[in-house]
Amino acid sequence: MLDILKKVLLFENLSDDTLKSIQKDCVIVSLKKDNIVFYEGDESRYLYLVLEGKIKLYKTLANDNELVLKYFKEDEMIAEVAVFDGFDYPATAEANSDVKLLKIDCHNLKELFLNNPDILMQINTSLIKKIKNLESVLSRYLIxxxxxxxxxxxxxxxxxxxxxxxxxxxxxxxxxxxxxxxxxxxxxxxxxxxxxxxxxxxxxxxxxxx
The missing domain is CATH 1.10.10 (Arc Repressor Mutant, subunit A)
Structure with a gap:
């Protein structure tokens, strides 16, 4: 588990002792294709790192159609912005294939993360990327x-x-x-x-x- 955490961009500058503390709140989960990781509106307690497979993130529109926001692949992290900003998951995440995920319970770790400038910097970088992705999706869909x-x-x-x-x-x-x-x-x-x-x-x- 420690080797996996060391590969996470969010944690790359953390000490082994800190990673060992984080490790206690981690579990590896496997899901079959079409299984739901989390639903839009669920409490954002967990971060997810894709270890194998692919995750589809989408919003359900008023006509029950799906608006796909992004496909997450191996080594990409899901939901860090929602978790650290404290709002519910803004979209639904679904296994687009059989997947293996690192699931990190952030309930006990948020204070540790928010007091670490390296993690805050990575969160800000991730937020900027996600905003740009959302702008691209909206432009593509509406214009x-x-x-x-x-x-x-x-x-x-x-x-x-x-x-x-x-x-x-x-x-x-x-x-x-x-x-x-x-x-x-x-x-x-x-x-x-x-x-x-x-x-x-x-x-x-x-x-x-x-």
Whole structure:
């Protein structure tokens, strides 16, 4: 467990004694695909570090559709901002595959964390990244049309584009898998997207950006 904690960006500058104290409030949990890690509105008591698999974070809209905010992958931490700011989980986290998570109970650790400037700095950095991600999601969902969403997503996530399944990307973009397939078909035919060699001609693709 100590070796795992040392790899967590949030804790990388902490002493072994401090990590041993944190370790007492940690447990490794395994979840099957589609299991819920936490629901939107639940009390934010736990931090989660993805050890294996992938987590989908989403909000449920008034029409019961999902607005996907982010996919968390290995070595990414979930919910640190909610935990340290003391508000309920703002979205639902669901296992997008079979996953293994490090679950950290922060009830007894919050004072320790908040008195450590290194951890506070990492939290601020994480908050800035999450705000930028939310701005991107809102812009994509509220402003851009389907084609522009697809182009912008590929330009910003060219590596991830080849690792995610098509229905996952479609869900993230709030379009149907059929629409996504139709949108990228001309790019494949024109050699802009090379699925075989996993390459994208970003300069040419950027010409299609609105």
């Amino acid at each position: 851009l049309d389907a084609k522009s969403r697809v182009v912008e997503y590929i330009l910003e996530n060219s590596d991830e584009f080849f690792t995610l399944k098509q229905h996952e990307i479609a869900s993230f973009l709030n379009i149907s898998p059929e629409t996504l397939s139709r949108m990228i078909k001309p790019f494949k035919a024109d050699g802009i997207i090379d699925m075989k060699n996993k390459k994208i001609n970003t300069k040419r693709l950027a010409l299609y950006k609105s």
